[in-house]
Amino acid sequence: MANGPLAARIPKIHLHCHLEGALRGSTFLELAAKHRVPLRYEPKVGDGSSSDGAYAERSRRPSRRAQDRTGDPYRFESFQEFLYLFAAVSRSLREPEDYARLAREFVADALAQGVIYGELFVSPSVWTYFNPRLDVRATMQAIVAELRAARPHATFALLPDLTRNFGAENAMATVRTIATMTDLDIIGISIGGDELRFPARFFADAFAYARANGLRCVAHAGEVDGPASVRDAVELLRAERIGHGIRALHDRALVELLAARRIPFEICPTSNRRTGSALPEHPHPYVDLDRRGCVVTIDCDDPAIFHTTIEREYALVEREAGPAALERYVRNAIGASFAPAHAKREMEARLAAAVAEPPAAGRS
Numbered sequence: 001m002a003n004g005p006l007a008a009r010i011p012k013i014h015l016h017c018h019l020e021g022a023l024r025g026s027t028f029l030e031l032a033a034k035h036r037v038p039l040r041y042e043p044k045v046g047d048g049s050s051s052d053g054a055y056a057e058r059s060r061r062p063s064r065r066a067q068d069r070t071g072d073p074y075r076f077e078s079f080q081e082f083l084y085l086f087a088a089v090s091r092s093l094r095e096p097e098d099y100a101r102l103a104r105e106f107v108a109d110a111l112a113q114g115v116i117y118g119e120l121f122v123s124p125s126v127w128t129y130f131n132p133r134l135d136v137r138a139t140m141q142a143i144v145a146e147l148r149a150a151r152p153h154a155t156f157a158l159l160p161d162l163t164r165n166f167g168a169e170n171a172m173a174t175v176r177t178i179a180t181m182t183d184l185d186i187i188g189i190s191i192g193g194d195e196l197r198f199p200a201r202f203f204a205d206a207f208a209y210a211r212a213n214g215l216r217c218v219a220h221a222g223e224v225d226g227p228a229s230v231r232d233a234v235e236l237l238r239a240e241r242i243g244h245g246i247r248a249l250h251d252r253a254l255v256e257l258l259a260a261r262r263i264p265f266e267i268c269p270t271s272n273r274r275t276g277s278a279l280p281e282h283p284h285p286y287v288d289l290d291r292r293g294c295v296v297t298i299d300c301d302d303p304a305i306f307h308t309t310i311e312r313e314y315a316l317v318e319r320e321a322g323p324a325a326l327e328r329y330v331r332n333a334i335g336a337s338f339a340p341a342h343a344k345r346e347m348e349a350r351l352a353a354a355v356a357e358p359p360a361a362g363r364s
């Protein structure tokens with residue numbers, strides 16, 4: 001490590017980052033005050049009239065401690081509370097100009113860390129759940145205008161994330177809407193939310209529609225639910241990458257299948273620790289997935305909410321697995337991206353140059 005920590009200088013690739021989850025805490029406080037929305041989403045009985053499942057699970061409320069409104073706005077104690085917090089953040093974003101600010105600040109933070117490419121999740125079905133009058137196209141336009149300002153230093157595309165909790169009908173409606181927005185750097189879809197109660201089979205038609213319309217498909221799976229959820233994401237949704245996927249490890253044959261098919265895992269170490277998906281007393285499951293020949297990539301999920309950044313995730317992985325592993329994971333991310341071949345070659349060259357960089361003056 002003569003050149004100092006690789007994480008500080010290696011180019012960074014986002015394959016699993018939710019734009020809304022990157023909202024700076026200070027901006028969340030300002031936007032919530034501006035729009036007079038609470039810092040916590042507290043589902044009420046009868047809230048969410050959609051026939052196929054509302055955002056909230058009414059039986060489990062945020063704990064009293066998590067509702068403490070002083071200090072850090074990004075506090076939560078369970079995966080369910082994290083989902084509520086994500087909802088509260090989404091509620092504070094009311095107008096296209098709020099999303100423009102979110103994207104502008106995201107770009108500033110990304111460039112400061114050496115991010116060169118990103119496929120970012122956005123959740124239009126959550127936006128309109130809380131703000132039915134929001135103009136989705138105008139909002140996407142506002143976001144994309146800010147993301148394009150990052151060029152030529154970095155290039156970003158969007159993967160709208162369907163929300164399992166809203167059910168199949170909503171997912172199909174969302175896909176139909178976003179399929180008309182490929183001029184706005186939308187390259188595919190993802191799906192997130194409660195995988196325990198809203199399994200992949202509900203969404204096979206929405207994914208088939210997306211595929212038929214030229215959209216790439218990825219899915220969160222195996223974050224909370226077991227290996228069957230990961231298998232279904234691959235077989236029923238035909239997901240080309242798996243968000244998290246760490247519970248696939250409970251099924252040896254599935255891990256072998258994912259390794260053989262070279263289906264990448266989007267690993268978010270801090271996120272998994274914070275939500276309890278990965279147990280603190282064990283090495284993170286990515287170590288095992290990598291050892292078993294799976295394609296591991298590293299990202300930060302909802303960086304602001306999890307009090308992390310992509311650079312910190314890279315540094316964490318470098319400390320745990322070493323610089324050679326980090327370099328391999330970044331190379332994997334370039335390969336796993338949906339960027340065109342010439343862009344991948346450029347990213348490879350930037351990666352090679354950063355790895356070969358001589359020691360900076362004064363750095364030990």
Ligand SMILES: [Zn+2]
Nearest residue numbers: 192220243301
């Ligand atoms: Zn995610």
